[in-house]
């Protein structure tokens with residue numbers, strides 16, 4: 001597909017590229033005014049603002065549709081990029097290169113452009129549509145959505161259903177996420193006898209840590225094999241773990257009294273959490289005295305949003321996709337997004353970034369999105385929003 005010259009660029013693409021160039025971002029209030037939307041800013045922690053843009057529905061007794069996106073992006077290694085990651089360069093084929101092109105500034109602008117189109121065409125829908133722009137998803141959402149869902153301003157939105165981010169799909173299909181794995185960040189600390197490193201000391205911190213590392217990496221191998229050997233399993237359906245930090249030691253010839261290893265576990269939603277924690281504890285105990293673990297993060301509330309017609313939101317969502325001839329691949333999100341906070345307070349939610357035929361480049365060098373895929377995404381939301389915002393009254397609405 002060839003790209004049009006700059007003078008012919010679709011205004012939605014131009015807006016997307018402008019947004020990609022902003023390094024520290026909040027949607028501007030005048031943009032809300034331009035679209036004729038209500039705008040509310042909620043400072044959930046000092047310096048951390050959640051912006052809410054609102055298009056009121058015609059029936060205020062109904063619960064609302066929440067369209068969430070995060071404005072922050074992950075760091076870049078500029079030397080590995082073909083183009084400046086904050087320039088939103090568009091190549092001759094139409095690929096737009098920028099940090100955030102997939103994750104997830106595309107979605108923020110697609111929501112806004114779909115709402116703009118629908119308003120320009122004079123539509124109104126029964127349910128209110130809220131767009132939330134949150135500041136810190138990439139570092140866990142602890143100063144953003146995690147706090148926001150506990151606030152009265154969130155409850156006042158009366159969200160009945162939410163959309164948040166997904167991941168690109170290189171095939172013709174679109175991935176949609178109905179649940180997430182739970183992040184458990186575990187630090188194992190091993191203590192033992194110090195001494196001169198020329199000696200065969202017994203009970204050293206390193207030997208015991210080594211045992212735990214072996215147990216955990218053997219578990220990793222087992223889960224990996226389970227995933228590899230079953231074509232029906234997707235990455236999000238098994239538990240993953242990586243050893244991400246090793247700390248300890250002061251000198252070559254001093255046996256340290258303490259060493260630690262840090263692990264990033266992503267626990268599948270069907271795992272028995274209590275039994276899994278006991279397993280971790282028993283690996284530590286089996287390694288010897290003085291081996292303990294602590295959690296830097298331990299998500300305990302995985303929720304599954306049903307993907308069958310018992311869920312009227314899924315019925316509306318999947319019906320539109322069917323009508324548009326889009327193939328959906330429902331999966332469990334391997335990583336953690338702000339959707340876990342939304343689901344945990346009882347709001348059904350799907351993770352969806354409408355990017356098919358697109359390599360998965362979130363957090364990667366040369367993150368990019370084709371303008372045609374981006375514009376198709378605006379079309380998709382332009383069909384999804386009327387359907388979702390017109391879901392008839394539900395028992396949960398009253």
Ligand SMILES: CSCC[C@H](NC=O)C(=O)O
Pocket residue numbers: 137138139140141183297335336337
């Ligand atoms: C677990 S808190 C960090 C959240 C982060 N989200 C996106 O990459 C992730 O590592 O999944």
Ligand SMILES: [Zn+2]
Pocket residue numbers: 070103104137165
């Ligand atoms: Zn993201």
Ligand SMILES: [Zn+2]
Pocket residue numbers: 074103138362363
């Ligand atoms: Zn991300």
